[in-house]
Amino acid sequence: MEETIEKLREKKKVLCAVLIVLAVCLLGLAIFLSLPSDRSTEKGTSAASGVEGIYKTLEVHFLDVGQGDAALLICGDESMLIDAGSNESVDYLKRYLDGHGVTKLKYVVGSHYDSDHVGGIDEVLNAYEVETLIVPDQERDTKSYRDVMKSFDKAGEVVVAKVGDTYTFGDATITVFAPARNDYEESNDFSIVLRIDHGSDSFLFTGDAQEESEKEMLAAGMDVHVDVLKVSHHGSKKSSIRQFLEAANPRFAVISCAKNNDYGHPHAPVLRTLRRLGAQLYRTDDQGTVVCYSDGSNIVWNREPAQSWQQGEKPETDYGTDALAG
Numbered sequence: 010m011e012e013t014i015e016k017l018r019e020k021k022k023v024l025c026a027v028l029i030v031l032a033v034c035l036l037g038l039a040i041f042l043s044l045p046s047d048r049s050t051e052k053g054t055s056a057a058s059g060v061e062g063i064y065k066t067l068e069v070h071f072l073d074v075g076q077g078d079a080a081l082l083i084c085g086d087e088s089m090l091i092d093a094g095s096n097e098s099v100d101y102l103k104r105y106l107d108g109h110g111v112t113k114l115k116y117v118v119g120s121h122y123d124s125d126h127v128g129g130i131d132e133v134l135n136a137y138e139v140e141t142l143i144v145p146d147q148e149r150d151t152k153s154y155r156d157v158m159k160s161f162d163k164a165g166e167v168v169v170a171k172v173g174d175t176y177t178f179g180d181a182t183i184t185v186f187a188p189a190r191n192d193y194e195e196s197n198d199f200s201i202v203l204r205i206d207h208g209s210d211s212f213l214f215t216g217d218a219q220e221e222s223e224k225e226m227l228a229a230g231m232d233v234h235v236d237v238l239k240v241s242h243h244g245s246k247k248s249s250i251r252q253f254l255e256a257a258n259p260r261f262a263v264i265s266c267a268k269n270n271d272y273g274h275p276h277a278p279v280l281r282t283l284r285r286l287g288a289q290l291y292r293t294d295d296q297g298t299v300v301c302y303s304d305g306s307n308i309v310w311n312r313e314p315a316q317s318w319q320q321g322e323k324p325e326t327d328y329g330t331d332a333l334a335g
């Protein structure tokens with residue numbers, strides 16, 4: 010009997026010891042977990058990696074609108090359009106938006122009043138509910154300018170872009186980088202330039218901004234270094250000065266232009282610099298509409314990069330160099 014009691018006591022002791030060890034372990038774990046921790050940064054991982062997966066996907070569709078620009082952005086249940094191509098491509102644009110279930114656009118940006126960027130905006134304003142139309146401080150004596158002005162009242166509000174202004178779009182933040190002035194000689198330099206940050210992924214939409222605006226952005230210390238660059242002005246050499254492309258140093262470059270366009274876009278010097286910088290190229294003249302998806306830390310594309318680094322070729326018809334405004 011005594012032996013049995015002794016055994017039971019032994020067992021109790023062992024059980025107590027196990028429980029004490031367990032309690033100490035749990036206490037240790039609790040203290041460890043409650044410590045204000047910077048463990049995620051110990052290995053040099055960025056803050057973004059600590060919040061991976063919390064961002065809604067940002068889709069950027071670079072639409073093949075021929076010689077012009079139009080990009081549809083979707084994040085969560087919000088959509089926006091940066092430029093709307095020309096009048097000729099507006100049917101395609103609307104079909105594309107309809108096909109993606111777009112009925113309402115939080116923002117429509119008219120980068121500047123050239124017809125290959127704002128030509129389709131009046132029809133977009135007629136067909137969709139547009140909360141905010143964002144335009145540059147520019148006046149033109151052109152039909153596309155008057156058409157957009159006439160449809161201003163269809164937008165919920167019209168906002169003139171100002172450098173430093175920010176807009177929230179889904180989980181992304183949009184910052185206005187240009188135009189810094191309203192007295193440029195070149196219409197293209199009025200282009201609204203937007204940086205879009207989505208987690209650690211970044212995009213730069215440049216409209217047709219040229220050398221003067223590019224130099225101003227660099228001089229002002231704008232952070233133009235991005236993952237995805239919508240190459241300015243359809244790859245024209247009047248834009249994308251070397252210093253600007255080097256500062257942008259994009260992983261991905263997108264050129265929106267038509268095959269055999271009148272200007273010979275994209276131009277060889279721009280392509281050379283992008284290639285030297287190691288950018289992967291996407292071009293709507295070769296590939297049609299291209300789409301990328303950002304989860305806030307990674308960007309994937311719906312197709313392989315373009316194989317061709319060929320400059321654009323002008324059509325057979327000779328318009329004479331004077332007719333080519335670029």
Ligand SMILES: [Zn+2]
Binds near residue numbers: 077125243
């Ligand atoms: Zn253009």
